[in-house]
Amino acid sequence: MTDIATLLPPLMSGAVGPGTLSGLARLSGGANMESWSFDWAGSGYVLRRAPSAAYMADRPFGHADEAALVMAAHDAGVKAPEVVGVLADGDGMGTGYVMRRVAGEVSPAKILADPPPSLLGDLGRELARIHRIPMDRVPAAIPLMDTREALAELRARFRSYGGDRPVIALAIRWCEDHLPPPADPVLVHGDYRMGNVMVGGAKEGGGLAAVLDWELAHRGDAHEDLAFGCMTVWRFGKLDQPAFGVGSLEDYFAAYEAAGGVKVDYDRFRFWLIYRTLWWALGCLQMGQMWRSGADPTVERVVIGRRTAEQELDLLVLLDAEAPEDERERALPSSPDIAPAPAGEPTNREMVQAVRDWVEGAIKPASQGHAKFEAVVAMNALGIVLRDLDAGVRAEDRALSEALLAGTTTLAEPGLLAKLRRDVLEKCAIDSPKYTALGQARAEWRG
Incomplete structure (x- = not known):
């Protein structure tokens, strides 16, 4: 500073x-x-x-x-x-x-607690404006996305990260099998979602005040931007409001088209919803790689790396419709047993708990600003370790992932969907137990 x-x-x-x-x-x-x-x-x-x-x-x-x-x-x-x-x-x-500096609120939790009545229409209108920016006004360095090449890169990255996440493998294969034909390119913001938009208060007249964070911009399919803010993770718990956690897809699309956006194709929108959820799953894994390489040594990177579990859950929710009806109705296997804690000297769990209590009681209260934020993130990291030590199981399976990538195994295999559902529920309960979609998936899957 x-x-x-x-x-x-x-x-x-x-x-x-x-x-x-x-x-x-x-x-x-x-x-x-x-x-x-x-x-x-x-x-x-x-x-x-x-x-x-x-x-x-x-x-x-x-x-x-x-x-x-x-x-x-x-x-x-x-x-x-x-x-x-x-x-x-x-x-x-x-x-x-x-x-x-623009005056307004950027916190998704605060915005979604009481969104301005105009917000969904504002989001649709503003995205249409972005997509209508003439290509000759866009700097030449802004790349053109080739979806087939980008998907191949995701496959390669998945393998470089271990290639052992069956649900990610399932999503890659689905995207390869459902790749849409190229669209006329527009300027794609690339990160158009809650958290990257600012909303004005009453003093500023309410409504959308600014679109932030343009670092992922590229030329590509307008539906990619349309889908990104509708991902479950970016609705911040508002699961009944599929567009940004604010309203319906129909109202969002209507506002976008009325402002001059392209005609929305629902199949193309679904492809990009799954693709970008897959992309963010691998993006979370990449955060862990950034920490390992020393490019970004913050504890925040480690914690975001474990948020892959949220995207695996969301991907399976999106993709389980591909399974036969009898597989969707199959009961889930039981949760694995938890081994009893040994007696004697303090266990790994107790030592981690002691450090977490110290951060909460001594470090966090004495910190301010970004340092306090980092203390909270450190507590979250230690909480993940505590739950993982209790469970002692993960959801990785390289052989199954390879079979799903190759298409030799599908969700039609008896019992596979039920197994994947149980695995992602257990994994998300360790890594992101407060993720709203976890509770909904448990109820729907009777898990």
Whole structure:
């Protein structure tokens, strides 16, 4: 923070004009990028930058192109932030850019507790505006997605991560078998969901205030953006509201089409809903790889790596309709027995519990801002370990995964769907016990 406080003033003086830096603070959250809020010359700004040079090394475009894209979107009338400066090598702060701060709420929990009446329509309208940005206004570095090649990359990544998750293998094979023909490309935001949109309060007039986080933008199929915010994980517990946790798909699609978006194809939408759920399952696994490589050593990476369990559950919910009816009605096998804890010296479980209690009682209360957020994440990590030590089982199976990838085994195999259902329920109960979809799946599957 001290370095940023020293290095920001020269940048802001050149970009905006004379002023004094105040209120510099690291914002909580932000799974991939650092965000710093500050004031300069009486106005609010946000610095967005990479946590490390290694993080940006394999990205298709850098922050300069991302900033140019955000500026193009802002100029086209999209509610994108206004970029006022881009970091250069001589600035000493790495890569990133500075935007004018937008007033509003970004927390999905707070937004979804009482969403503005206009929000679903705003989301549909704004996405249509993004998709209508002329291609000649999009920076040349923004890549064109070839879905077949992207799917092949997901398969390769799955194998590089161990290739032992049967539900992920099932989803890869389904996507390969249901690949839609190419669509006319539009600018795809790539991360259009709750958590990346800002909603104004009463003072700001309510409704959608800004679309954030453009780092995953590319040229591609409009239905990819349409589906992403409708994934179960991005509805933050609002399972009865399939569009962003805010409303119905029909109302969302109607608002999008009325604002000039492409005609929605439900089969294409389903493909992208499954594809992006698969993509995020592998994205969670990738977080663990980033920690192992040292590219991002934060405890948050480790915890997000275990959120793969949520996506495996969601994938099976989406795909179990492919199984015969008698398999969908089959009873689940029993949960595995838990071995009794040994007596004597403190067990691994007790030692982890002692550390977790110490973080909760001594570290968390004394922390503030991002440090407090990290303490909570550390407690979550230790909670996962405690539950895993109790259970002593996981859901990995490389041989079954290979058979599903090859198509030699399908959900028509007697008992397979029931086994997969039990496995994902047990795994999600360890890694994400508060995940809302877990309770619903238990009820529907009688698990």
